[in-house]
Amino acid sequence: MIPVNKSALLITYPIKDIAGEAKSLAESAGYSVERTVTQKHLTRSKFGIGKGKADEVRELIKSLNIEFVIFDEILKPTQQYNLAKLCEADIIDREKLILEIFRLRSNTEESKIQIKLAELHYEAVRIKEKVRLAKRGEQPGFFGLGKYDADVHLLDIKRRISVLRKKLVKEEKRKVLQRTSRARSGFPTVSIIGYTSVGKTTLFNLLTGESKLVGIELFTTLSTSSRIVNIKGNKVMFSDTVGFISKLPAYMIDAFKSTLQELIFSDIILLVVDISQSYEIIKKQLSSSFTVLIHLGVSIAKIIYVFNKMDLVKPEEASEKCKQLGILNESNKNPVMISSKTGMNLSVLLETIQSKIFANMMKVDN
Ligand SMILES: Nc1nc2c(ncn2[C@@H]2O[C@H](COP(=O)(O)OP(=O)(O)O)[C@@H](O)[C@H]2O)c(=O)[nH]1
Ligand SMILES: [Mg+2]
CATH class of the missing domain: 3.40.50.300 (P-loop containing nucleotide triphosphate hydrolases)
Incomplete structure (x- = not known):
């Protein structure tokens, strides 16, 4: 079931087609876009958007009582963290949004595994970035995650990925059998x-x-x-x-x-x-x-x-x-x-x- 009406503020580019696509994507994932904020650049280092805009977003969220911020770009974990902290809201970046849509729409065993694999990839990229920052001393204890914890977490993800890959191979074999025996039945x-x-x-x-x-x-x-x-x-x-x-x-x-x-x-x-x-x-x-x-x-x-x-x-x-x-x-x-x-x-x-x-x-x- 698609949970509807999770109230969201959308941050996107000031281009009609792009903003329209972003809104449709958000709706497919069950968000109701209460407000759209546009900016030319969504790849600024600290918050993705400029500080002034980020402050504006924080105020809007407070006054409109919005739970989620949908950010129509890929955010680095630090950017996501900075923006979440400033706005006190969950930040859903473009990749996360797409993964949510896929998950809601997956209706076969195979697609569930494929989506899980993509989610683990998303997670692994973020942990690696945290480790990299921790090593440079830029984010000590980032999200309360020490270097050791991060390594363990990464190992666990790798293990889960290999289990899922094996499952996928089995599922593909099963599916081929099923497809060949599938009779033409039901409605057009x-x-x-x-x-x-x-x-x-x-x-x-x-x-x-x-x-x-x-x-x-x-x-x-x-x-x-x-x-x-x-x-x-x-x-x-x-x-x-x-x-x-x-x-x-x-x-x-x-x-x-x-x-x-x-x-x-x-x-x-x-x-x-x-x-x-x-x-x-x-x-x-x-x-x-x-x-x-x-x-x-x-x-x-x-x-x-x-x-x-x-x-x-x-x-x-x-x-x-x-x-x-x-x-x-x-x-x-x-x-x-x-x-x-x-x-x-x-x-x-x-x-x-x-x-x-x-x-x-x-x-x-x-
Ligand atoms: N003017 C106009 N707008 C439409 C038409 N069909 C859909 N829309 C609008 O286009 C936007 C995207 O529609 P939606 O059905 O969510 O697109 P989807 O992403 O392909 O499912 C919505 O704002 C719709 O109201 C149409 O025939 N004419
Ligand atoms: Mg649709």
């Missing part, structure tokens, strides 16, 4: 994928009946991110995914991929793009999404391109972007232009989903 599954803040969750909520749409009713909720709905008498399972995250640290890639394993079993993949973003961004996102999907073993025939946020652009602008992307020329890549906010073209999307499910079923049956 539609997974929603795309970069952070393109509108996946908004679309998921719309499709699974948080709106009063004619013809769709919620059948059952399986988890926070999976629901079965009734579309004109046919039951379809929709899944909201973690999605793609920009600037993902290399050591998290395996953990990330493992959270997306369900995609292999999906009948349809809705690859969502925010059409209000620049052509360059859309192009880059589409091509890296594509690479990951292929790498995961997802069949291209299952993909429906969904261009969301049509309410923010003129129709000509949207078709110009499609033309530039070369998408309209290839019939199998025909995008569906929607707005999850206004519900525009939702019926077109549903029809496309239904006919694709039907077409794929025909292929399998023959």
Whole structure:
């Protein structure tokens, strides 16, 4: 379960797309962003932000009674410690936030192990930094952690990592067996994928009946991110995914991929793009999404391109972007232009989903 409404103050860059992504990430992890503070530089030595800004954050947190500070950059342990001490709040840096999201969304044994491994890596890096500082005499007894304690802690982490690696190998073997024997059963599954803040969750909520749409009713909720709905008498399972995250640290890639394993079993993949973003961004996102999907073993025939946020652009602008992307020329890549906010073209999307499910079923049956 995603614990909701942990009140948070977000510190991010004064750039719309970046701030939007950070807010969506925070919400995926169950935080409610009460206030956003922006600054050009988030890598200053003492607090990440400048002292003046840090004081401002401290005052805001006090007056708004906020529990957590989400910092949209990677913080060194000293920076994290300094800021936490000044603000008297828990500081969640970007890496920690992503790890929290992965953990909330991990639904297979393998992904749980992968995420645990990434968490241990995060922890080990921080202990090593503490030891380094302690050696230089800069932080004697940092967090009350002596050199000896730190060494023991590091050894313990190494031991846990090797145990998890062995478990992972076993799990992978088991999974291969399971996959080959997995029968096609249950309801058709539609997974929603795309970069952070393109509108996946908004679309998921719309499709699974948080709106009063004619013809769709919620059948059952399986988890926070999976629901079965009734579309004109046919039951379809929709899944909201973690999605793609920009600037993902290399050591998290395996953990990330493992959270997306369900995609292999999906009948349809809705690859969502925010059409209000620049052509360059859309192009880059589409091509890296594509690479990951292929790498995961997802069949291209299952993909429906969904261009969301049509309410923010003129129709000509949207078709110009499609033309530039070369998408309209290839019939199998025909995008569906929607707005999850206004519900525009939702019926077109549903029809496309239904006919694709039907077409794929025909292929399998023959
Ligand atoms: N204008 C507009 N905003 C949208 C639309 N769909 C989503 N949003 C907004 O975009 C932001 C990110 O949406 P969210 O569903 O959390 O994105 P996710 O990270 O992909 O799950 C939120 O502020 C939404 O309200 C849309 O069709 N039009
Ligand atoms: Mg989301």
